[in-house]
Amino acid sequence: MNKINRKKRRYFRAILLLFMCSIVLYTLFSNISKDKYVVSEGDYAPNFSLETLQGERVELKDYRGEGVFLNFWGTWCKPCEREMPYMEEEYKNFKDQGVEILAVNIEESDLIVQNFVDRFNLSFPILMDRDGEVTGKYKIGPIPTTFLIDKNGKVVKIITGSMTQQDVKKYMNLIKP
Amino acid sequence: MNKIKCECGHVNHEGTVLCEACGKPIEGNQHIDGNDKTRLLNMRYDGSARRSQTYKKSIIDKIWNFFSSVKVGVWLIVLTLVASAMGTIFPQEQWIPANAVSRDPAIYYESTYGIFGQIYYQLGFYDLYSSWWYLLLVALIGISLVICSIDRFVPLYKALKNQKAKRHETFLSRQRLYSESDNVSKEEKQQIIKSLKKQRYSVRDENGHILAEKGRFSRWGPYVNHIGLIIVLIAAVLRMTTPMYIDEYMWIREGERTVIPGTNGEYYAKNKDFILETYDKDNQRFEEAIKKEGVVAKNFETELVIYKDQTSATGAEPKLEKLKEGSTRLNHPMKFDGYALYQAGYQSNEFSSMSFKVHETDDPNETAIGSITIDLTSPKSEYKLDNGLRVVIDQYFPDYYLDNGEPRSKSKYPKNPAFVFFIYPPNSDDPEVSFVGIRKNIDATGENEYKLGLQDFEMRDVSGIMVIRDYTLPLFFLGGVIFMIGVIQGMYWHHRRIWINPKNGKLLLAAHTNKNWHGVKTDIEKAIANTNVNMVKDQQELPG
Structure with missing residues (x-):
């Protein structure tokens, strides 16, 4: 009887302590990971549908089976401007290998975007996020931010900041189906 | 054990x-x-x-x-x-x-x-x-x-729970309030019990051993109080770690529609108008403030239309349905589906449209040949005038600055718009180039026949809105209420116990309370009035 009581007490206290420790750990962990992207590496990329500069509607899920190089950018952003020619160069090489670039422009006017596209001779589709819908969905902070999505629709890697041509090549190889 | x-x-x-x-x-x-x-x-x-x-x-x-x-x-x-x-x-x-x-x-x-x-x-x-x-x-x-x-x-x-009325004499004699009395009759004892009952003590009589107790309830106060605190802590954890609490900020331009942050793309807001009202200059009440500050704001308000996207879960093309129309005023949030939108700031340094007139460079009166109005959020690339003259926007910098001699835009917002215009004279494919911005009008060649002059412009306000959704508040409130109940329970009730035990022909009287010793003494005084029972002595006051 006494032994049982003692065991009961020990279990009670051990379980209580364990329970409280796990709450504390959970809180700490979720607080640390809170400020990161809503969409993180390993997640499925949330689907969206946007119009291109030419007015065609494009939906992300239609690219299943292909690697998607999802780039968020703006014309005023210098690092975005820097990596655009590299993206264009590599796009030419990787297009036939099943890698698509979707470059989401954040809330700018057609005129400005068109000027920019003409200036850099961009051939990949430019998506116009006019209401900031997709930018909000992916919780984009600083730009450029690029999501590398594999053929299964999973986010393989998230890159913030400008890329070199080497980087672009490396990343496109990563998501090549 | x-x-x-x-x-x-x-x-x-x-x-x-x-x-x-x-x-x-x-x-x-x-x-x-x-x-x-x-x-x-x-x-x-x-x-x-x-x-x-x-x-x-x-x-x-x-x-x-x-x-x-x-x-x-x-x-x-x-x-x-x-x-x-x-x-x-x-x-x-x-x-x-x-x-x-x-x-x-x-x-x-x-x-x-x-x-x-x-x-x-x-x-x-x-x-x-x-x-x-x-x-x-x-x-x-x-x-x-x-x-x-x-x-x-x-x-x-x-x-x-297990305490008995019969106590060991060591326990009694080592209480702070204690007395021994001789020759106490049964009637006197009954009288004391009656008086204690009258004073709302619950009295237990176990073979002549008496325990009078009241306010045990007060002892649970601190624990109730702690339960309240723990609920508050749990609420804080939920607030920090789960989407039960959302606190976002958005800038929304007049005439623009944008997704509301923190709603997972489910809700959109359109800013119909931002209103800033100021007090009249002759206002008596704020005379001093107006003298000092110049203008005193009376009202900040944004007229909003809220839309709900019916397809947000699938990510297909948004189908927006109007949900609510109303306005958010300072301290009077607009509420919908658990969210509250608070008016929290504004900027009025953005242009929404600009009008230019075209005139001949050497015309001293600058008589307008025609004029164009450019919507700065969606400018067209070409504007035609009646006389066949064409104005083409070659470049547009919404927030112009010079970066090592190269014109660039600092942001996407039209805070300092500037343009490179190509002016095609009627029946000509040979454009004249001019650069026009705020207080800037540069003729690239110095030989332009036509000149653009800023005629008019419109500004637009940007409203800053806080997006709050807080489902943890009721939990904080509950914790606070329980906390307060605990405090009251512990503060306004006192746990008092009085023991009256016979021992070897004597009557031992002892008392204990967790606070207000004077109070329990008064209770005892009342109970033993007109009896042979000796008043308790406060043994803490005695030396040694």
Whole structure:
């Protein structure tokens, strides 16, 4: 009887302590990971549908089976401007290998975007996020931010900041189906 | 584990200081409450066996004992207080003013506060309240609260439940209030009982041994109070870690529609109009303020239309349905589906449209040949005038600045619009180039036949709106209410016990209370009036 009581007490206290420790750990962990992207590496990329500069509607899920190089950018952003020619160069090489670039422009006017596209001779589709819908969905902070999505629709890697041509090549190889 | 059988027959847990039933000090355990050194008994938790004071061997015992110590609890609170105070020395990262040297904490603190700022930054105090160690401190307080309460509440509850009216004479004589009386008649005893009952004591009579007790309820006050605190802590955890609490900020331009942050793309808002009203210059009431400030704002308001996307879960093309139309005024949020939109700021430094007139360069009167109006959010690339002249926008910089001689835009917002225009004279494919911006009008070649002059412009306001959704508030409220109930319970009721036990022809009278000793003395005085019973002496006041 006494032994049982003692065991009961020990279990009670051990379980209580364990329970409280796990709450504390959970809180700490979720607080640390809170400020990161809503969409993180390993997640499925949330689907969206946007119009291109030419007015065609494009939906992300239609690219299943292909690697998607999802780039968020703006014309005023210098690092975005820097990596655009590299993206264009590599796009030419990787297009036939099943890698698509979707470059989401954040809330700018057609005129400005068109000027920019003409200036850099961009051939990949430019998506116009006019209401900031997709930018909000992916919780984009600083730009450029690029999501590398594999053929299964999973986010393989998230890159913030400008890329070199080497980087672009490396990343496109990563998501090549 | 050794149970201890008292001479009264009650079996006590190991570590008991005073027998739960009769209160007799249990030999060998008196050092625990320090009774071995004093004349009076330490009545803390009624001398019950507290786990933390009894078992000290296993790791779990040790952890338990650490947290069950009030001393540790107080230190945790002091540390948290000191840490919280530290966080207020310099502004936290999120409150670095917008016009600071740099909003990068690595630069801001050192450049603004010198060496102390640098230390502050390097210790990570710039984001103190969400640092892991600060959260850990708060969490440890929570654990301490739970364990302290359990460690004390359970044995105290048992001791008070198991207590008998018949007490050991050592227990009685070592109470603070105590007296012995001879020759007390049965009638007098009945009279005392009656009087105690009248004073709302619940009286137990066990073979002539009397226990009069009231306000035991008050003893649970601190534990109720702690339950309230724990609920508040749980609410804080939920607020920090789950989407039960959403706190976002958005800038929304007049005429624009944008997705509301924090809603997972489910809701959109359109800013129909931002309204800033000021008090009349002749306003009597604010005469002083108007003299000092020039203008005094009376109202900040944004007229909004809220839309709900019916397809947000699938990510297909948004199908927006109008949900609500209304306005958010300062301190009067607009509410929908659990969200509240608060008017929180505004900017009025953006252009929405500009009108230019075209005239001949050498016309001294600058008579307009025609004019164009450019919508700055969606400018067209070409504007035709009646006389066949065409104005083509070659380049548009919404927020113009010169970057090493190269014109660029600082942002996507039309705060300082500038254009490179190609003007095609009628029947000509040979454009004249001119650069036009705010207070800038540059003729590239100096030979232009036509010139553009700024005629008119419209500004648009940008409204700053806070998006709040807080489902944790009711939980905070509940915790607060329970906390307050606990405080009241412990403060406004007093636990008083009076023992009257016959022993060897004498009548022993003793009393204990957890607060207001004067009160219990008055109760006893009233009860024993007109009897042979001697008034209790306050043994604490006696020397020795």
